[in-house]
Amino acid sequence: MDESTTYPQTVANKVNRYKHQATYDVDTIHGIVNSTPVLHVSFVPDPAIPAPIVIPMIGQMALFPRDEANGNSTWKCYLHGYVSSRLMNLADTAVKRGEEGIPLCVAATKVDGFVLSLTPYSHNYNYRSAVLQGFGTIVEDIDEKIWAMKLITNSVVPDRYENTRVPPDNAEMQSTRILKMSITAASGKVREGVPEDERKDMKNEAVLDAVWTGVVPVYEKFVEPVSGPYNRMQRIPEHVSKFVNEENARREEYAREAAKKPAPVKRVKKSED
């Protein structure tokens, strides 16, 4: 990628808690977002009332080739889902006012294991999370919209788009909306490794003798695909079966390996921000 390899640390995205687990690495953040099946997208429906809404959407971070060709190498987050008229109107209104779009925050979180330590206080998850902040606008350009639809479909199952009835017809294009989010701040957090406990408990023989400590790895597993009632194909096609087998192996290995790694560098007590 041409872009700088880390997102800037700003007041808006600086991680103040468990800093040693924080990351601003662009590849890491994009990787977390792009491997999370549901993103949680928040916005404020009525600017006069500071009450947000969170909705689940499917999304991907990517760089539209035309943007790249024009020298704009900043990745965007493309979101698909129920873009309500409310959200759409807010985005439109913001653009018409000369603003960058509607303020959005997107979170992607993957749980990789339950970390069971000596005390509830030190319990944790192994996890990967990313938070994006920025501004959303509706994609109006037809080429970019079709490109994003293909991107998002193939993010669910690779090559799925090419293996379906495409391109979208006019009715489908009109009923589908893609939200494009420019990123003003982003950060990630990754916790992996064995349990860790406070020194006071690590010196307590009775507690060490009585409490099992370890990690229960967890991953999103696919089971055998189930053909639908009007399916006519005799075999599960390779783009599906290969994806299921490869993803299961990769995910299981990640969760198992994460459970065995050294604990993060011991956290240092500091005042919270």
Added chain:
Amino acid sequence: MDESTTYPQTVANKVNRYKHQATYDVDTIHGIVNSTPVLHVSFVPDPAIPAPIVIPMIGQMALFPRDEANGNSTWKCYLHGYVSSRLMNLADTAVKRGEEGIPLCVAATKVDGFVLSLTPYSHNYNYRSAVLQGFGTIVEDIDEKIWAMKLITNSVVPDRYENTRVPPDNAEMQSTRILKMSITAASGKVREGVPEDERKDMKNEAVLDAVWTGVVPVYEKFVEPVSGPYNRMQRIPEHVSKFVNEENARREEYAREAAKKPAPVKRVKKSED
């Protein structure tokens, strides 16, 4: 439960899209929240700027026994995680101003399968999602705080709290904050079943012959627990092994069954809200 069995439908929570998949059933909504390992919690850090933040937290809906004894049978959402000073200050300030707390929105989403249909447009997930809106305050009462800590620890692995070094000491109590959210509106959505396609594609023999349609069920699977470096117990304790085995069986069955159910009642084209 004594409370009414559905949340009221209001302007704030009324589902306008795919209404046939919407639910306001209290048990269904609580069940989705309480079986989701990470909740996504949003709030507005600066009321003057309509830009929200989303953070991942662990939480449970429950009814504090003392509340119930006092005739208050409304369930609350108890949230544990990094309650930043910012969030804490906002909650405190709101309470001091005589408000109910800081406006929060909580989303819980579980993906149960990828629904692959004839066209990208009709692709879907089998999923369960819930969205809560309400107001958050910091739990100050010691009994309620310990009760909530136990509740949340045992929501990760049942009986875990009793199998660790408890109760929390003073330092742990002071470093832990629990956010309690009163619910003003809530809604859920559940999609399960086989793929469904538009009539135009269902009549297209070439498309029916060429495209595999079906569901790839998915569930969060636990693999064998990995004992940590300072664990001394010879065997994985029953509260962990039983949980892993029972949950895996239950989750896999849900995902497999959801993949075979009839498709939701055909959606009727209607204008979006």
